[in-house]
Amino acid sequence: MALWGGRFSTGPDEAFKQFNDSLPFDYQLAEQDIIGSVAWAGALKQVNVLNQQEYDDLVAALNKLLDEVKANPQAVAVAGHEDIHSYVESALIDKVGDLAKKLHTGRSRNDQVATDFRLWCRDTAEHILEAIAELKGEFIALAERELGTILPGYTHLQRAQPVLFSHWCMAYVEMLERDESRLSDAKNRMNYCPLGSGALAGTAYPIDRQTLAEGLGFTGATRNSLDAVSDRDFVVELLSCASISMIHLSRMAEDLIFYNSGEAGFIELSDGVTSGSSLMPQKKNPDALELIRGKTGRVFGAFSAMMMTLKALPLAYNKDMQEDKEGLFDAMPTWLACIHMAQACIKGIKVNADKTLAAAKGGHSNATELADYLVAKGIPFREGHHIVGTLVQMAIAQGNNLEDLSLEQFKSVHSIFESDVYPVLEIDACIKARQAQGGTSLEQVTSAIKYAKKNSK
Numbered sequence: 248m249a250l251w252g253g254r255f256s257t258g259p260d261e262a263f264k265q266f267n268d269s270l271p272f273d274y275q276l277a278e279q280d281i282i283g284s285v286a287w288a289g290a291l292k293q294v295n296v297l298n299q300q301e302y303d304d305l306v307a308a309l310n311k312l313l314d315e316v317k318a319n320p321q322a323v324a325v326a327g328h329e330d331i332h333s334y335v336e337s338a339l340i341d342k343v344g345d346l347a348k349k350l351h352t353g354r355s356r357n358d359q360v361a362t363d364f365r366l367w368c369r370d371t372a373e374h375i376l377e378a379i380a381e382l383k384g385e386f387i388a389l390a391e392r393e394l395g396t397i398l399p400g401y402t403h404l405q406r407a408q409p410v411l412f413s414h415w416c417m418a419y420v421e422m423l424e425r426d427e428s429r430l431s432d433a434k435n436r437m438n439y440c441p442l443g444s445g446a447l448a449g450t451a452y453p454i455d456r457q458t459l460a461e462g463l464g465f466t467g468a469t470r471n472s473l474d475a476v477s478d479r480d481f482v483v484e485l486l487s488c489a490s491i492s493m494i495h496l497s498r499m500a501e502d503l504i505f506y507n508s509g510e511a512g513f514i515e516l517s518d519g520v521t522s523g524s525s526l527m528p529q530k531k532n533p534d535a536l537e538l539i540r541g542k543t544g545r546v547f548g549a550f551s552a553m554m555m556t557l558k559a560l561p562l563a564y565n566k567d568m569q570e571d572k573e574g575l576f577d578a579m580p581t582w583l584a585c586i587h588m589a590q591a592c593i594k595g596i597k598v599n600a601d602k603t604l605a606a607a608k609g610g611h612s613n614a615t616e617l618a619d620y621l622v623a624k625g626i627p628f629r630e631g632h633h634i635v636g637t638l639v640q641m642a643i644a645q646g647n648n649l650e651d652l653s654l655e656q657f658k659s660v661h662s663i664f665e666s667d668v669y670p671v672l673e674i675d676a677c678i679k680a681r682q683a684q685g686g687t688s689l690e691q692v693t694s695a696i697k698y699a700k701k702n703s704k
């Protein structure tokens with residue numbers, strides 16, 4: 248049964264009905280719609296539209312319906328109604344007859360859907376925040392496990408300077424902390440209740456909207472009815488949080504895919520997150536990471552689609568806005584699954600510390616140290632840079648590292664070199680020198696781990 252048949256002499260075309268109906272996807276709002284309806288029944292009792300008995304009967308029926316939809320959500324999806332609001336009303340009529348028809352007094356599907364959707368987004372944000380915290384914990388555990396392992400750090404995918412493997416881990420903890428903070432800001436901002444805004448102009452019943460909002464766990468009621476029914480910023484913000492976080496996960500995935508490659512051999516992913524090739528028996532492919540990288544596009548696609556849907560929409564509700572759901576209903580579980588999968592990958596990583604160390608020692612990644620050595624001896628950095636460049640060329644020509652050049656060779660480029668150059672070129676010295684805040688020295692990384700642990704509590 249449609250909610251609006253009175254003005255029409257015929258029903259909708261089958262093709263239009265299929266095109267227009269949102270129940271096949273907004274059935275996911277069933278719980279929120281029922282919880283919102285219970286709260287609305289309370290508001291109607293407060294303004295004497297419902298007496299105590301009617302309220303009790305409606306709430307009992309709504310709670311029963313809640314159990315039913317929780318037990319079998321898929322059955323709701325295929326029930327054939329226009330949307331979740333129509334479904335709930337009709338299921339309620341089946342239970343309590345005409346009394347159910349009073350529930351929509353003073354309410355519109357416009358403030359109803361905006362409320363349901365905010366409730367859904369709030370719950371989802373909470374789940375995702377928990378998952379991010381767990382992933383952060385996994386990175387911190389790996390950082391602690393591998394404390395002391397040296398990794399080549401790259402710029403332009405060229406070996407640049409050695410870093411601690413744990414420093415790499417903690418870089419992702421920083422990103423995840425920003426993801427958390429962005430998401431919890433978005434959650435706080437969305438936590439205002441549109442219910443009681445009516446179709447667009449507000450409700451004509453003297454409902455105490457503040458109490459209604461608080462009963463649903465909102466911080467307060469929205470302040471402008473036109474905005475309240477039109478606003479989908481909370482969807483845009485969630486998708487934006489998701490997109491930025493997925494960008495981080497995709498970069499993590501890419502780093503690890505490279506570290507796991509036969510060419511690098513820095514890490515081995517666990518069997519549990521890799522798969523084989525149907526043809527090549529030797530292969531162990533990083534599918535979990537590749538999928539995380541791949542799904543980033545899909546999540547960002549939902550974000551850009553939502554932005555385009557909202558662009559230039561006139562106030563207040565327009566049916567375009569029904570397009571707010573499918574992208575988010577796809578993007579949020581995708582994001583959550585990627586966070587979980589990233590955690591599984593991080594948990595099972597085996598680091599090959601010999602290989603990372605050997606790679607960090609190659610590639611002349613101690614060249615900066617040599618320039619700093621010259622600076623300490625009073626040579627201007629730019630000149631020192633040039634001198635070291637010449638030495639790097641020499642080392643490349645003889646297929647060696649800088650520390651393998653003889654003192655005579657050093658002196659042939661500049662007389663200032665002494666045998667004290669060698670300790671400076673040791674890889675541990677490169678790491679140790681990065682003592683300023685945020686650097687890769689053991690002290691700095693240890694304190695970053697401590698800070699992150701304290702922050703996670």
Ligand code: ARG
Pocket residue numbers: 269273330331356357360564566568569570
């Ligand atoms: N299914 C609709 C949506 O998701 C609910 C709101 C319908 N409101 C309306 N006036 N047709 O946006």
